[in-house]
Amino acid sequence: MLIEQLINGLTLGSIYVVVALGYTLVFGVLNIVNMGHGEIFMFGAFMGVIVTNSLGLPLYVAFLVAIIVTGILGYFLERFALRPLRGKEGVSHLAPLISTIGVSIFLENAAHHFFGAGNQPFRTSFSELNITIGSTTVYYVQILIFVIAILLMFGLTFWLSKTKAGKALRASAENLAVASLLGVNTKRVITQTVIIASAMGGIAGILVGIAFNSVNPQMGLSFGLKGLAIIILGGLGNVRGAMAGGLILGLSETFLVAYGNSGYRDAIAFIAIIVILIVRPQGLFGTSTSKSKG
Amino acid sequence: MNKRIKLLFSVLMVFSLVVLTACGNNTKDAGDKEIGADGAVKAKIGVISYLTGPGAGYGEAITNGLKLANKELKEAGEVDLELKIEDSAGKQEEALSAAQKLMNSDNVDAIIGPTLSTEMFVVGPEAELNGVPIMGTSNTAEGVPQLGEYVFRNSIPETLAIPASVQKAIEKYDVKKVAILYGNDDVFTKAGYDVMKKVAEDLNLEVVTTETFQLGQSDYKAQLTKIKNLNPDLILASALYNEGAVILDQARKMGLDVPFVGGNGFNSPEVIKIAGEASNGLIVATPWFAHKDDEKVKSFVKNYKEAYGVEPDQFAAQAYDGLYLMAEAVKNAGVADRDEIRDALAAIKDFKGVLGTMSFDEDGDIVMEPTVLIIEGNEYIVFE
């Protein structure tokens, strides 16, 4: 039972990680919490449903379509909800938060209209494959999810620290005006970042679909809020923090159910945020305190 | 800058003016509640239904059922009912506003609805105060008919449905240990759980564990792994079909193959659509079974399919019978009078509808025998 629950926790945690990485990336560059990320993630999951279930196409097409559609949504989000606010006089720092809340509400209810309120099945032959070791059954999906989460984390770290685009991105994160003076096309960097973050949301969406066979319009909110909690836990804008935070949350939720009271499962994330914010606002792995004055 | 504001403001003003006139047009028409020339008793029936929002599917089925029944009633010619349909969007405040509108602006003689028990808890006392008979066709929570003298329902409560299905399951399988799984943040599933707990106690079943989940959750593996390791003979799951179907799917995937007993909310063809093979072994008690060998049922299913293209679910069937019960009361009362209709409703005994034979008890609650079903070979069949 312990091993099974450990696997459950790691699967859930890995999905949280992929969701949280999207938040972290946007926050790292723009200092903005993108409240619309959860709903973009949900759209990614629905794309998977449409491609695999309704059109009967293979899984990799689902990944492609989800990445493209969520990328486009990300572009629109940046274009309409973030860009108009940038560099405008007298716009409070809360404005992007509010306008992305707007995006999230809009997308959630749009999904209600397009896809219906209920759960959609996500059937692929891949999600049936499994190996049994002793009494424990492990599905390939679970391994895949874990691997993707790790790959994304290392890929992102590598991209940020070694590539030119990544360096431009970090320069913009440090100081937009100076980066712009140094010849970085900050507008492009920002758009790029939001698109990449959204596409990662799309990937996470498909992963949830195959892992849990459950896709519905409300999942954006519940996973989105968890993702939010994770980046606070791990430290805003911190890639490794998001990784650790996601796994911690996934495991602790699973073990609370396994050995405690499942009724409080949803509260863990939020109690953790409140405690962390009060005790250690920079997050478990954050270092700078100056940034906490968002 | 100032000009722009002025413009904005004037646009707004015009807009609100339009709205005000729109509301002005809403004149009330004092209905002529006389007996028509052809001898049919005329009455106005208000309907409060969940037509927009996440639960709009329920409201749609309900209004479809009502409209079909009304069409048939009109053709039969004994009563002439006019339906006034209002949307509640599943919210208490809006259900209350809709009820106020129906009772006071439209002067309806009786109300059918609202869809959710939570809405009924708010609307019921108000209808009682106004002396308007109100009948829920989909409220299953405990305490609904007890809201007042004028409050009725024709949907079977969980207190009737769950014991019937658990009893049957125990007879069939050798059940000693059960696990309970329920949604703790929803009125419906929580109420179902309370009944399950009591039934398990009454039948001396050992409850190995009680687990909860929340609406819209995706991952049930932690709870199911725990349940699996405790080896129950039967799982009592109080879930709505949306979550329930996913639970079944995840349970079967991890090799948890014992039968499930669900509440009324778990009973939907959608379960099979979402969970496929995994749905086999789900036992539910239902007031409505579309494949019953009964003339009334067959013709209802046929007509409904012709009109709306889908098979009627229990919400449509309950609404359909609901209006027939109301029509019976109007007919027996002979006049469109709120008090007379209430008394006639309370007096209904052994009325035959598509659900079965119905009567009301002294609270105004339905009395009838539910049918216990099981999913086998990807379809619902009668469980014996």
Added chain:
Amino acid sequence: MLSELINPYYLQVATFILLNIILGVSIYITLGTGQLSLGHAGFMSIGAYTSAILTLNYNVPLVIGIIIAAVFTGFIGVLIGFPALRLQGVYLAIATLGFGEVIRVLFINWEGLTNGAIGIRGIPHLGREILSFSESLGFSPGMIGLKNNQFVSLAVFLVLLIISIGVIWFFIRQSNSRIGRAFASIKMDEEASEAMGINITYYKILAFGQGALLAGFAGALYAHLTAYISPSDFGYHRAVEILIFAIFGGSEVIWGPIFGAIFLSTMPEFLRVISEYRFMIYGALLVLMMAFRPQGLIDTNVVNWIKRPRLKKKEGKHGTGNKKDK
């Protein structure tokens, strides 16, 4: 004659608009110091549950129940306000969002007290209590030609109208006082205000507590208006809905959230088409407002523009108007 004019349906709609106005003002007070709270639905639920439990289980009179509920919620608000002080902007918003969710989960699980997801029903209804009270005094609605339900709706509406006017009046007075100017200054620039000797801690907590108190008050009223509450009435969507009143209407002057609450709660009643797309429209509104008019529809300019004709008549007083309150 009176009985034909009074339609409980319109009164009912108007009553909920008044309730939304109080909620709009409650978020406006907190926003007024630059603090964004997404926890107002949580405060509302604390108020609602406190008053419901007190009146139902301990037979506390309704009025006292509501007052205790409001004060208690305000107290919780102050308690939350202290740690919240360390947080700014986005962090505060997320922490309050977390607070709201924790409260909701707590109310779901604390079954002994709150009856869990089933909710509490049979809460004394404000209007029906007034009715039975006036009947005990020997007055019946029939005496002025009203039906019982008309009297109930009318009484509820009038009570809420008086309360709302009182609340608005109080906060207009406050915004023209030392406190109001301190709030405005903190919203503009916190560090500069501190340098000028404004006690930031005190004023921020005051604003947070006032917002919480008002939200709890509205929550208690809500409980006694619908006579039934359950944790799902106070979720994330409720918090966003409250926020939208102030964002759409405007958070600079008190008329903003009032206008926002009236406009946004009237719309769906008249245009049922809108009702279906309501939250999509809300979402689009938030984005559009932030892009084109982040201060909301009603700001100081609009208020001045409306007031201008009146001010022209008593010219000369213009520049000195502010000093009166000192």
